[in-house]
Amino acid sequence: MASLTDMRFLLHDVFDVSAHFADLQLAEPIDRAFVDAVLDEAYRFTEGELAPLNRSGDEEGCVLRDGEVTTPKGFKEAYQTYIDGGWAGLLGDPAYGGQGLPGTLGILLEELMATANMAWTMYPGLSRGCMHALEDHGSEEQKQQFLTHLLSGRWTGTMCLTEPHAGSDVGLARTKAEAQADGSYRITGTKIFISAGEHDLSENIVHLVLARVPDAPSGTKGISMFVVPKIDLDGTRNAVVCGAIEEKMGIHGNATCVLNFDGARGYLVGEENQGMRYMFTMMNDARLGVGLQGVCLAQRGFEASSRYAQERLQMRSLTGPKAPDQPADPIVVHPDVRRMLLLQRAIVEGGRALVYHACMLADQQRQHPDEAVRGEAGELLDLLTPIVKGFLTEAGYESVNAAVQVYGGHGFIREHGVEQLVRDGRITLIYEGTTGIQALDLLARKVLMTQGKGLVQLVGHMKACAQSCEQSLPELAAPLANVADEWAALSMQLGGRAVENADEVGAASVDYLFYSGYAVLAYMWAQIALAAQQRLGAADDSRRAYLEGKIQTARFYFARVLPRTLMHRQAMEAGAACMMEVADEALLAAM
């Protein structure tokens, strides 16, 4: 279950989302009441329709028979409700049937959906990436042909990148595209790990496929993008067939498909050999979405385990009984249980803040009237995207594992639903680019190649925030300023070493990603604590307790989580030599 209270606090009290929307060029103004109404409505849908299907969907899974995939019971009906509610076109261009709302509203819907049921949410989730790519790069005709149906929700979309021999290295893709006399292409090849690749929710499925035209340059420069509809525009069944669905660790409710394209008819998007660039339009959005999944799973785990910790009675507090009339104290009295709960809370709320921050930057980049603001927002967003994806999925995975640990043996069995969060969550560290890929993107492309453009900006914001903390939250001010300075210095240092040896980048990258994540989360928690502090005076008792909880969690984060930067710094400073000097054979287990 999502927490509307916490979502609203972030949106209104920390980030003042109404002011944010007021600054954008929107067709219709969006005020606080509208945001809250969308939240309420979406919450009713997600908790009412999607949450009840989360565990049953995991247990039933998807079934492939004769090329057709049947989704778990209730998935199809829930999808119809989703369409009927008008949710599918929330963000799209009104010219093609969309409602033209800014992306931040879309992420709120996505958050509520993914918190209720991650596997189900991936069906419409993949459509959104598809819509973005077509909006940005499709022809007018393609928008009429495909986008309108995606925005109505009657059709869904996929992203077809991976092939058996081409995973992180998309440039190795071999799927062929041969131009036909009528302007279309014949697509031939095998794509794997295609989420929502085949299912029974929608009338048609629009595959966005990366393929190579004859004589295309090798690598990513020779990749083109095609729309390949399952049912072709003339109503005939296209030659794309689901050959298998994968048996996997989690997200059983979503069909992960092997798709065989056997001379399927496809339509070129944009120009030939520009497919990777277009694909990044989808991918950046999708990466924010996957980072959000980490937060959503963590929210579910935190909610469940925090409730359990208040109910489960085991042992006495070391400082004397806290519930003397009971046979034992609730486990929430034990310091280590509190540590696990606060850790989850710090990840959930700090992570949510980071996702919202990134989405508001995306809004600004697309819809702010001031070009300078658009540019700065774009730089910051570029920097934050791999942190959102790479760090929040790792942190989210740690968080759901902590939820299981609070439950003890009861967490390992299926009954309470927390082990599913671990199984579902494991994929978030992998798809849309593994943690290692995100880390390289962050350090090599977003920091070193830009000479730290976004980073310098962010570090400036962090130090300004630290200054704001000095009066009312001095215990956060110095550590925040320090980590900001150290982050900048470390980045410079790594840049210097990278010039001498490119392997230093790869060797430091994942530690750099974690370092950056903890630094950014400190910035988020400082903002949350500041907002809470400012509202303490006018608050009644119950609100006061709520606000104090925020400040205390911020303190916990700074005292017990932020010090992790120490070990990441030292690991980075150790350099590449200790990994590169090892012979390849010593990296193979002895027999």
Added chain:
Amino acid sequence: MASLTDMRFLLHDVFDVSAHFADLQLAEPIDRAFVDAVLDEAYRFTEGELAPLNRSGDEEGCVLRDGEVTTPKGFKEAYQTYIDGGWAGLLGDPAYGGQGLPGTLGILLEELMATANMAWTMYPGLSRGCMHALEDHGSEEQKQQFLTHLLSGRWTGTMCLTEPHAGSDVGLARTKAEAQADGSYRITGTKIFISAGEHDLSENIVHLVLARVPDAPSGTKGISMFVVPKIDLDGTRNAVVCGAIEEKMGIHGNATCVLNFDGARGYLVGEENQGMRYMFTMMNDARLGVGLQGVCLAQRGFEASSRYAQERLQMRSLTGPKAPDQPADPIVVHPDVRRMLLLQRAIVEGGRALVYHACMLADQQRQHPDEAVRGEAGELLDLLTPIVKGFLTEAGYESVNAAVQVYGGHGFIREHGVEQLVRDGRITLIYEGTTGIQALDLLARKVLMTQGKGLVQLVGHMKACAQSCEQSLPELAAPLANVADEWAALSMQLGGRAVENADEVGAASVDYLFYSGYAVLAYMWAQIALAAQQRLGAADDSRRAYLEGKIQTARFYFARVLPRTLMHRQAMEAGAACMMEVADEALLAAM
């Protein structure tokens, strides 16, 4: 697949296990040839019979029908082979049919079995705990009645501690035991999470059950231990029935049972109200076994992912192509992939060394002729047991997650078998006492309550080892000496704070456990590196490469893993206040 090469290197080159056995009071001397023969024979059995059932066992799981549990295909036959091979009685007292071999040989067998098939290995694994308890605390009659059949393997055993409301807090157990005129007891109650609680492998199952006699003192002081055979001594079916088997995240091949005791006939072990003390005899042994499971799973993950990293071609090295004739380089060239492989290797081999070290201490404690040696070994073993269980399971879980990550998307699907390692491994952090319970045991009981007796000894050994490193491995010497000193100093500091506030112990405990684990693993890696270094001169080229791999992994461990102590130290120093000042309601997720 286990690595006999690595196991032998540790046993003979690092720990000189033959000299160790020569020092013990054994019925028959054990030389190197004997150890190697046992390893070879056990390896043939485990790889031939057990490994092929690991994945099928996971997929089939166990089935309960009319109170009877059917294990996955092949499990029963493999168990028969196990008995026929004489493996069941390896360690037991020869007076009751055992072979009287020292525990370290038992752990080698257990390692090979658990590496091949963890779920299967739990069936005989539970028997061993049962045997120990009966050997140490059973009457002569009980040994004849039960132990002989356990040692032959015709019967298996269980440990019945947990009840729905009594998990970590065993003292809350309510199962009743009422004395009968004939000296037996009637046992009534429900036990849950009973591994191997019901199955079709053996002729009979011997349950060791914790229960309370009428008017017993409350808490753990009122717990007694009973033997409750499934088939009673007179051949009738006893009133203990499997009411359900749990649906769970992993170890599907092992039946996790709800056992209902409905006035079942039980036989008191030892004296009334002494059950907890007896149970600890089993538990300490079992805890070493669970720590070993962490290492075994990590070994499987390392072996699989290290092979995959040499075969899988994706992207080019940042320093230029390493396999120019291939479409891409093997992923082992990428620094971050090397990091993930070396991390696994450091955990696997360092963890294995720690388990062997602990088992050799257990041998000394039981079978060394010199009382002073027995005493010191016991102190060290007490200290190391929670580290083996708590730290090596956590490290093993990190390791198998790294294995999945090396595989990327291919790690999330079932095909390669690595996701199963994560699902199976998750329980090792929980059963036989969660990480939090181990951490409290370590800090409160093993360090503070003994005034650091074992710790002072261990720190002394570590510093002596650091001194040995000074000439040939100076890069390890200083960090090892420093972490030893710091560990001692931190322990003193925590002791001081604990006097003022008992919650400081709980607040620091898990960070203390991790700190201790990394410190001890540094000690293990220094010993491994020293042994390798000493053998370099006489080695041929291939052996030289093997030995250099050990030294390089040690360097990696010191450079990139040991710095984690920094963050754990800082987290401990932050103290309990940031967790205890938070209102309980702030630890409940907002709605």
